[in-house]
Amino acid sequence: MKRTQQIENIKANSEWDVIVIGGGATGLGVALDSATRNYKTLLLEGTDFAKGTSSRSTKLVHGGVRYLAQGDVALVLEALRERGLLRKNAPHLVKNQSFIIPNYNWWGKPFYTIGLTLYDLMAGHLGLGRSLPYSKKRTIKKLPAIKEKGLRGGVVYHDGQFDDARLAVNLAQSVIDNGGTAVNHFKVTDLIKENDSVTGVKAVDLLSGENHTLYAKAVINATGVFADEIFQMDEAGGRRKVVPSQGIHLVVDHEFLGGDYAIMIPKTDDGRVLFAVPWRGKVVIGTTDTLINEASLEPKPLQEEIDFVLNTATRYLKKPIKQSDVRSIFAGLRPLAAPKSDGKKTKEISRSHKIIVSKSGLITITGGKWTTYRKMAQDTVDKAAQHCGLGKVSCKTGKLQIHGYMKNINLNDPLYVYGSEGENIRNLVAENPGLEEKLHERLEFIKAEVVFACQNEMAMTLDDMLARRVRALFLDARAAEEMAPEVARLMAEELGKDEKWIQEQVEEFSEIVKHYYL
Numbered sequence: 001m002k003r004t005q006q007i008e009n010i011k012a013n014s015e016w017d018v019i020v021i022g023g024g025a026t027g028l029g030v031a032l033d034s035a036t037r038n039y040k041t042l043l044l045e046g047t048d049f050a051k052g053t054s055s056r057s058t059k060l061v062h063g064g065v066r067y068l069a070q071g072d073v074a075l076v077l078e079a080l081r082e083r084g085l086l087r088k089n090a091p092h093l094v095k096n097q098s099f100i101i102p103n104y105n106w107w108g109k110p111f112y113t114i115g116l117t118l119y120d121l122m123a124g125h126l127g128l129g130r131s132l133p134y135s136k137k138r139t140i141k142k143l144p145a146i147k148e149k150g151l152r153g154g155v156v157y158h159d160g161q162f163d164d165a166r167l168a169v170n171l172a173q174s175v176i177d178n179g180g181t182a183v184n185h186f187k188v189t190d191l192i193k194e195n196d197s198v199t200g201v202k203a204v205d206l207l208s209g210e211n212h213t214l215y216a217k218a219v220i221n222a223t224g225v226f227a228d229e230i231f232q233m234d235e236a237g238g239r240r241k242v243v244p245s246q247g248i249h250l251v252v253d254h255e256f257l258g259g260d261y262a263i264m265i266p267k268t269d270d271g272r273v274l275f276a277v278p279w280r281g282k283v284v285i286g287t288t289d290t291l292i293n294e295a296s297l298e299p300k301p302l303q304e305e306i307d308f309v310l311n312t313a314t315r316y317l318k319k320p321i322k323q324s325d326v327r328s329i330f331a332g333l334r335p336l337a338a339p340k341s342d343g344k345k346t347k348e349i350s351r352s353h354k355i356i357v358s359k360s361g362l363i364t365i366t367g368g369k370w371t372t373y374r375k376m377a378q379d380t381v382d383k384a385a386q387h388c389g390l391g392k393v394s395c396k397t398g399k400l401q402i403h404g405y406m407k408n409i410n411l412n413d414p415l416y417v418y419g420s421e422g423e424n425i426r427n428l429v430a431e432n433p434g435l436e437e438k439l440h441e442r443l444e445f446i447k448a449e450v451v452f453a454c455q456n457e458m459a460m461t462l463d464d465m466l467a468r469r470v471r472a473l474f475l476d477a478r479a480a481e482e483m484a485p486e487v488a489r490l491m492a493e494e495l496g497k498d499e500k501w502i503q504e505q506v507e508e509f510s511e512i513v514k515h516y517y518l
């Protein structure tokens with residue numbers, strides 16, 4: 001996946017069937033669906049693939065036990081099906097994760113065993129394993145760090161767990177593998193309209209500064225919490241439609257959890273679900289739900305959110321988590337439907353996605369979850385075909401293997417997330433053994449991954465590299481900061497950049513990293 005090649009495609013083609021704005025889970029899914037239907041497809045991402053909410057999830061591929069409790073059966077059925085398909089189509093990235101709901105009262109065990117058995121039944125042949133009640137002894141064995149006082153037992157169930165930004169990179173590669181064009185750092189600045197209909201976009205290549213005018217039969221707005229910026233280009237002065245709600249996660253060392261099982265707290269003080277999930281050698285704990293005024297690419301966790309997660313987790317763990325134990329902290333934004341008039345309350349856009357066809361023909365897809373990105377894309381491209389004069393072609397992604405597809409992966413191999421591409425990283429090491437060196441003693445990443453990401457994964461900035469190709473920023477922010485100068489130097493060698501570029505990148509990254517530690 002070379003950016004220069006993608007830019008050449010864009011220069012050689014000003015007319016497309018489908019232009020997708022936004023390269024998060026939603027936009028990438030739409031572009032992949034569209035490309036595999038043989039529509040001439042272009043995806044434009046303003047910063048980097050998954051720079052927005054899509055690198056900041058809880059990393060679960062799940063049916064949503066919470067939505068089952070709320071009675072949203074249709075959503076859970078859809079998500080469970082998509083969970084199963086994604087595990088089949090990207091087995092290198094989605095693993096089976098066991099969760100335990102710890103019970104501290106008499107009714108918890110029977111109640112959750114019944115509910116989760118229903119969850120299993122709903123997954124049908126795409127299930128990941130049976131839910132079972134556990135004795136207190138077995139619960140402690142699987143969750144060595146759980147608070148034992150008052151514990152009566154637990155209920156185990158299964159969901160998927162994944163690396164969100166790595167899946168985004170693999171989806172971008174899949175778009176290109178299937179004949180589409182996808183590029184990062186390429187921002188849409190305006191819509192082109194003829195006779196009140198949207199016929200294309202104006203966009204700028206942020207790395208070269210070049211402006212482009214591009215036409216398409218269908219323009220799809222998949223910009224998540226930034227959807228209003230595109231709505232404004234369509235209809236200046238129109239009502240605000242989306243307001244963001246923030247969810248934060250804290251990342252701590254694995255010892256705070258102990259084993260390989262995750263904890264799920266079904267009801268926190270504010271009525272939400274709290275997860276503590278092992279992820280790439282650390283534990284991700286979250287999340288919150290806080291209304292925020294402005295959408296931002298670097299949302300900032302609030303002190304009250306941090307306190308809430310620390311206090312709630314500490315209630316269930318033997319060893320209290322202190323602020324100084326937190327290796328990284330990250331926030332993501334979910335879209336809420338803005339109130340139609342002042343004084344009214346915001347309302348969460350249903351977790352089942354919503355497709356809006358504007359008068360101009362602009363198609364916007366919002367809401368949904370990472371887990372259901374494929375189905376969201378299918379529905380969006382169906383809608384585009386219906387409204388924008390694309391020939392009718394059926395969806396092909398149900399059984400489409402994602403780039404890097406590999407079965408029987410070894411979870412103990414730190415390169416497992418690359419799937420079939422792991423071999424190419426090992427080949428780089430064979431050619432130059434120095435590339436096997438770790439980038440930081442506290443993290444598993446090696447130099448060869450940096451070289452590989454420059455050559456094959458369109459990593460253009462230090463932030464692209466340390467946040468979303470190797471996940472250092474999300475796992476240990478100070479380690480990411482410490483390794484930054486060396487990684488910038490390695491990147492400069494690969495990308496043909498000079499000393500000034502290295503300095504600029506390190507400075508820009510040091511501004512970003514500040515939001516990730518306490």
Ligand SMILES: Cc1cc2nc3c(=O)[nH]c(=O)nc-3n(C[C@H](O)[C@H](O)[C@H](O)COP(=O)(O)OP(=O)(O)OC[C@H]3O[C@@H](n4cnc5c(N)ncnc54)[C@H](O)[C@@H]3O)c2cc1C
Binds near residue numbers: 045058062188246369
């Ligand atoms: C705290 C939290 C936890 C979550 N956990 C889970 C989970 O565990 N499992 C799950 O299934 N789902 C989860 N979700 C939901 C999931 O993360 C989101 O549904 C999904 O990431 C949304 O993707 P998106 O592509 O719509 O938005 P985004 O990822 O935000 O992508 C929008 C993209 O548009 C780009 N963009 C904006 N303006 C322009 C422009 N003018 N030109 C070009 N590009 C532009 C942005 O740079 C951005 O990359 C979670 C959400 C939150 C907030």
